[in-house]
Amino acid sequence: MAHTEGRWTEAQPIVSLKDVRKSYGTVQVLNGISLDIMKGEVVCIIGPSGSGKSTLIRCINALADIQGGSIQVEGQEVHDAKLDKLALRKKIGMVFQQYNLFPHKTALQNVMMAPVKVLKENRVEVEKRARELIRKVRLEGKENSYPGELSGGQQQRVAIARSLAMRPDIMLFDEVTAALDPETVKEVLVTIKDLAAEGMTCILVTHEMGFAREVADHIYFTDKGVIVEHGPPETFFTNASDPRTRQFLSQVL
């Protein structure tokens, strides 16, 4: 579905990919990916390593460029030389596998930095919002801790709060629990579940099948740069038709 810029409404997909192609040198990573995500939807992308999942969501906020096809976010073409990257990144929050917090800033400062420096918002208001966000991710009392003093799960929740401080419309989660030990995985997943329940549009690359099944509205299975199969979790996990999907599921479930 092609949109005309500036005329996006909530009845249209908030994120729309059309035949997206990307290669690193001669290696084709994305081989014609098309998907539509509606506002408020929670979408999980699963698939074997190297199937292009992470690359796919990195393309959505222009951290990686594409060689073909089109990606639109709220009706705006992402891979356009004239794109206002700041406007795009205000709309899209991203959380990484390795948290990537700023190690020289406290948890509170990490959350406040982008709104103050990038959006030039009032420091006092930002601080109020940042403290609320830290409470929301259940880290009261850790405001003045440095990332190095926090556990992986706590750091990841600070990273989520840091993204939320920019008041995004869409959140991207790139294997955010892959580097965590099983006990702390849960605390991060609870935070994401809260967000999803509030109606945040979430796109997750994940290996947490149980979680995907529980929170996702739609699941995409990618392999070798294409979407092999997709559907709502009930049918996806029980009635997968593609043999590759079935084989993958039998290995991970």
Place this chain on the structure above:
Amino acid sequence: METVETFFQWLRQSHGINLTIGYDAWDRAQFLSGLWMTVKLSVLSILFSLLVGVVGAWAQGAQSRLLRLPVGLFVTFFRNTPPLVQLYFFFFALGSILRVQNDAGMSVPMISAFSWAVISLTLFAGALNTEIFRSGIDAVPKSTLEAAEALGFTRLQTYIYVVLPLALRISLPSLGTNLVNLVKTTTLAYAIAVPELLYSAAQIWSEQLNVREMMTILLLSYILLVAVLVWIMGRWERSLRIPGYGV
């Protein structure tokens, strides 16, 4: 003061240790002015070389080859040639070209020996600082920069708020080593007759023939000067320390 002078007189008479700077006002003034000159050379060269390092490292990381190439040549030149030869090159080769007529119509050097020493030491240490800061910048994880990019930071904002603060912390230990070397390298200014510590000590011992005493004083003075610098660097490092962070 008099008791001090009496003590040094006694030291000379009863033990043969002739520390003229302890009882001779002229020698003492000469020694202190040498010490002060060394401090000035060190402080100015340190400050300017830090500036050269920050700008150089930034230029080396630039996209434009036109910017990277001259910085690469600059670093290679000053790192691969002896600092004494550099100083001679500035003072004798460039200094002989850069001369002006004074009011009396005489040809005088445009740049004093002291200024040449500062310029030469600044560029020598600045080239090494460039490499030190550059490696610090390289050590900042790309993923951290990517997080800043995803939050909407521009390249410059990322450089100022994320890269520099982290790179500085990573660079401080090697930076300290280089600055300590810089303080010791100020003795080269002796070769172009800048009256710094070594120069004034040599003046004193050639008049008073107290080479052993002045050598000892000279070495102790540098130990003290470097100790002060090391203490300052240590405090700086501690003030920048991040709880729970590796560097």
